[in-house]
Amino acid sequence: MNSRQPAGYVRGxxxxxxxxxxxxxxxxPVFMLPPLACSLFGAALAGSFSLQLALLHTVAVFAAVYTAHLKDGYVDFHRRDEDEDHPLxxxxxxxxxxxxxxxxxxALVGVWLFGGVLAAALTxxxxxxxxxxxxxxDMTPVGATAGYPLGIALALLGGYTIQIGALSALPLAFALVLFILLSGIKxxxxxxDLAYDRSIGKRTVAVVVGRAATRRGATALMGLGLFLTLxxxxxxxxxxxxxxxxxxFAAVALIALRADDSLATMLLVRGSYLFLAALVVAVWFRPLSGLGLPDITVLGPYxxxxxxxxxxxxxxxxxxxxxxxSRALTTIALLYPVAYLWDWYTLTVGVFSIPMRTGVELLGIPVEEHLFIVVxxxxxLAIHETVAARHNPQGV
Incomplete structure (x- = not known):
């Protein structure tokens, strides 16, 4: 603890x-902008919204995040001696x-009065x-990881609810995706900070399970968030x-996850900005709403x-x-007889049909199914081997 303190408010x-x-x-700004943007994003999800209500909620979110920054700096410098300096x-x-x-x-009273009890309860x-x-x-694995992402999810839900006084599946789905994705980044x-956190008894996920397992967990969470979006x-x-x-986001993540923790964090946070920006464009402008899926059935039987x-x-x-x-071909060869019998049986009893095929059959099943059993x-195996190679580049 820093015992020699000036009497005023500012150091130096x-x-x-x-x-x-x-x-x-x-x-x-790096940590302040996402919750403020999600508050406004929540308002955008509500459709036609009141700018005054949106700004009122962003003030509440700003005050909450600013509180976090103040408290974090106070604890890290004045109580833990973790930071080298602090201006206050x-x-x-x-x-x-x-x-x-x-x-x-x-601001919370304003949210309650103008947005309702539910909006205030979420804020x-x-x-x-x-x-x-x-x-x-921040001393526990769950709290250190989930606190910031949960705050952002709540900012989105509160920004939505203050506009219409209720929740729906759409903001809940977006909040879930952002919570999972940002938990991976966190x-x-x-x-x-693994070494320092371990020295002061802070039990982050990295301290508990190690850096390698933490990276795998982060990759899994971010992958889950992207999959849920799709x-x-x-x-x-x-x-x-x-x-x-x-x-x-994936384009940024593929680069970030090859970097050290500090650079990876910087890239992933900025990648989350791009992810959120793409969602805002999707919701606000809906650029692809008039387009259907590409129809590849123009290829006919092929x-x-x-x-x-x-x-x-x-x-x-x-x-x-x-x-x-060669390893993959060996595994596929061993798997092939089982997959062939399974495929033949399900086709024979009518479990499914394949209309867009050539009609050529080999050994009782369409030639396309033979390829399917291989592909x-x-x-x-390609995904498995790629992941294994990234975590074990020497092959040991």
């Missing part, structure tokens, strides 16, 4: 200008916390999470152009065969890239 400065600079330094004295931090909390309380936990982030929540972020788009919950958002050749080529290239073609395991 005096006057209103120094105080204003010190307070402004606690606005961290301990007294300045405490008074600023009171001011931020007061601003939040006033209040954002401040609770912010205030308890340090030194309570795992990577926490891993960069699945909910296919299901009609999200507008069609929302399917582009996972492609934008439709099924063409898709198999396309996916099979991708699988072969991926296997060749990691030198796993599907090849795709699975």
């Amino acid at each position: 400065g005096r006057g209103s200008v120094a105080l204003a600079r010190a307070l402004a330094s606690q606005v961290h 004295t301990a007294r300045g931090c405490r008074h600023a916390l009171v001011a931020a909390t007061t601003l939040f309380a006033v 209040l936990p954002t401040w609770v999470i912010a205030y308890l982030h340090a030194p309570q929540l 795992l990577v972020d926490d891993a960069k 699945a909910l788009t296919v299901d009609g919950v999200f507008p069609p152009s929302a399917a582009l958002a996972p492609l934008v 439709t099924y065969l063409a898709t198999e050749l396309a996916f099979g080529s991708v699988a072969f290239l991926a296997l060749a890239r990691v030198g796993a073609v 599907v395991p090849a795709v699975v």
